[in-house]
Amino acid sequence: MKIAIGIMSGTSLDGVDVVVVKIKGTFTDSQIEVIDFKTFPINREMKARIKAQFLPATSDIKSLTSLNFEISQLYAKYVKTILRANNIEANDVSFVASHGQTIYHIPVKTTTEVASTLQLGDGSVLANILKINTISNFRTADIALGGQGAPLVPYADFCLFKSDKTNRIMLNIGGISNITYLKKGAKLDDVIAFDTGPGNMIINYFVEKLYQIPYDNQGLIARSGKIVEPLLKELLADSYLQQLPPKTTGRERYGDFYAEQLLNKYQNCPKEDLVATVTHFTAEAIKTGCKLVASDLTDFELIASGGGAHNLYLLEIIQKLMPELKVLTTADFKMDVDAKEAIAFTILGNETLRGKPSNVKSATGAREPVILGQISFVK
Ligand SMILES: Nc1ncnc2c1ncn2[C@@H]1O[C@H](COP(=O)(O)OP(=O)(O)O)[C@@H](O)[C@H]1O
Ligand SMILES: [Mg+2]
Numbered sequence: 001m002k003i004a005i006g007i008m009s010g011t012s013l014d015g016v017d018v019v020v021v022k023i024k025g026t027f028t029d030s031q032i033e034v035i036d037f038k039t040f041p042i043n044r045e046m047k048a049r050i051k052a053q054f055l056p057a058t059s060d061i062k063s064l065t066s067l068n069f070e071i072s073q074l075y076a077k078y079v080k081t082i083l084r085a086n087n088i089e090a091n092d093v094s095f096v097a098s099h100g101q102t103i104y105h106i107p108v109k110t111t112t113e114v115a116s117t118l119q120l121g122d123g124s125v126l127a128n129i130l131k132i133n134t135i136s137n138f139r140t141a142d143i144a145l146g147g148q149g150a151p152l153v154p155y156a157d158f159c160l161f162k163s164d165k166t167n168r169i170m171l172n173i174g175g176i177s178n179i180t181y182l183k184k185g186a187k188l189d190d191v192i193a194f195d196t197g198p199g200n201m202i203i204n205y206f207v208e209k210l211y212q213i214p215y216d217n218q219g220l221i222a223r224s225g226k227i228v229e230p231l232l233k234e235l236l237a238d239s240y241l242q243q244l245p246p247k248t249t250g251r252e253r254y255g256d257f258y259a260e261q262l263l264n265k266y267q268n269c270p271k272e273d274l275v276a277t278v279t280h281f282t283a284e285a286i287k288t289g290c291k292l293v294a295s296d297l298t299d300f301e302l303i304a305s306g307g308g309a310h311n312l313y314l315l316e317i318i319q320k321l322m323p324e325l326k327v328l329t330t331a332d333f334k335m336d337v338d339a340k341e342a343i344a345f346t347i348l349g350n351e352t353l354r355g356k357p358s359n360v361k362s363a364t365g366a367r368e369p370v371i372l373g374q375i376s377f378v379k
Contacts, residue, residue: 001033002094004349005082005132006342007075009101009121011175011251012200013047014214014307015039018078019342020086023094023350030159030347036086037339040078046070053103053120054251064103064120071101071121076129096134097349097373098126099341105250107148117149127376135349135373142359147366150248154180154193155351155358156344161333162186167300169290169325171318172341173199173308176250177282179289180363193363194245196289197238198254199308202278205259210271216279219313225276228269231262235281241288246365282308283317290322300325309337348372 001022008017018040022033042050050067052058075098083090100119109115123136139149157170157180170180177199181192200215207216216222240249266274290297302325308314309329319327330340351358357369 001031002350003035003088003092004094004346005079005096006344006346006349007079007096007098008342008345009042009099010341011102012204012307013042013050015041016075016078017338017342018075018082019339019346020082020088021343021346023346026351026354026356028159028162030350032160032343032346034336034339034343035088036082037336037342038078038082039338040081042074046074050101050103054255055257059103067101068120068122069125072123072125073129075121076126079130079132090131093132095349095353096126096130096132097138097345097352098123098134098136099138099345100136102250105150105248105252107150107248115143115148117143123374123376127378131378133353133378134376135352136376138345138348138352138373141370141372142364142366145366145368145370147359147361147364148246148248149364151178151180151193151195151363152348152359152372153178153341153344154191154360154363155188156347157193158182158186158188158191158360159347161303169297169300169302171286171302171304173282173286173304173306173311173314174341175199175201175204176254177286177289177306177308178248179286181293183294188360189362191360191362192245192293193360194247194289195249197240197249197285198282199306200282200311201251201254202259202262203275203282203311205256206263206275206278209263210274215307216275216311219279219311219316221272222276222279222311223313225270225272225274227280228266228273228277231266231269231274231277232280232284234262235278236284238285241285242292244292246363279311279314280317283314283321286318287321290325297322297325302327303330303333304328305330305335305337305340307338
């Protein structure tokens with residue numbers, strides 16, 4: 001077994017997820033044993049600077065350049081901390097797989113831009129501070145071959161969760177929410193996966209503005225409110241929800257600008273009702289996504305992960321909206337809901353080092369299977 005590290009920091013900017021694993025095998029024979037996992041903070045000042053880069057109007061080239069290094073320096077600090085806590089020497093770590101911080105994602109070309117994506121946190125910087133071979137920039141190879149560069153976690157979902165006996169849908173609720181269909185007995189090429197729409201992104205914006213807190217703990221605020229019907233109706237009219245996959249989305253669509261407009265329009269409604277409504281919308285968007293590919297979901301397990309899996313009220317609504325399936329979380333499979341994506345990147349990094357492709361063509365829309373990422377060797 002090799003020791004590997006996975007680093008993930010998603011669109012929520014809630015922190016940097018670092019996992020240390022033992023990893024063995026490849027593809028569906030991959031075996032993972034988690035040694036330690038921790039979410040480390042991104043301080044307020046850095047978070048604000050990163051957030052400013054998300055919008056063309058507030059981004060600036062000096063900050064982008066500096067952040068590309070600062071993010072790696074921060075990641076390196078956290079990797080050192082977690083290794084020290086576990087008495088592991090850098091020399092004993094086989095590789096680091098780092099997703100990086102997504103700054104901008106253009107999954108489909110526009111009239112002025114080509115399909116492209118930008119994750120900051122340079123791999124060479126990380127590798128050379130840590131003296132550990134590092135794989136980074138996982139998304140670009142897939143886009144180069146006509147894919148959307150996302151979602152990438154479905155490969156790991158397939159390796160770790162596909163079953164010959166049970167139909168499964170893996171649901172990750174981060175800032176954006178995405179699902180991976182794993183019909184029983186499915187082959188990799190049968191896997192369908194896409195972003196269903198917002199996860200915690202709109203909920204977070206609303207509670208931050210209305211209550212000055214970062215998230216609705218366990219969904220307690222939403223639980224105390226009622227649905228504002230015109231707002232829900234307006235949200236459900238969103239054309240993204242019914243769009244057929246492959247499809248991915250992000251802050252470019254559901255970020256502050258989108259949420260701010262809604263909040264301004266409905267600001268006279270009771271605060272808890274607004275939070276209840278956007279929480280219901282997230283659940284409805286997930287339901288629409290689940291039904292998009294299979295109309296009959298009887299005998300399916302829906303296995304939730306990501307920070308949104310702590311929103312118990314959200315999970316309850318999802319279960320109510322789809323009574324025919326069984327809502328579980330990865331914790332039911334002894335996998336920390338917050339660690340899952342970082343673990344997935346250790347699987348992808350492991351394939352890359354072995355020269356094996358790990359995109360899922362049917363999920364990203366790429367023309368070919370490709371070896372993902374860039375390897376920064378330091379030894
Ligand atoms: N106890 C909790 N109750 C409700 N929501 C939570 C809780 N803990 C985390 N979350 C939500 O999960 C988000 C982080 O999820 P995460 O999977 O890390 O997303 P990302 O991949 O976008 O970083 C937080 O911003 C918050 O909205
Ligand atoms: Mg996160």
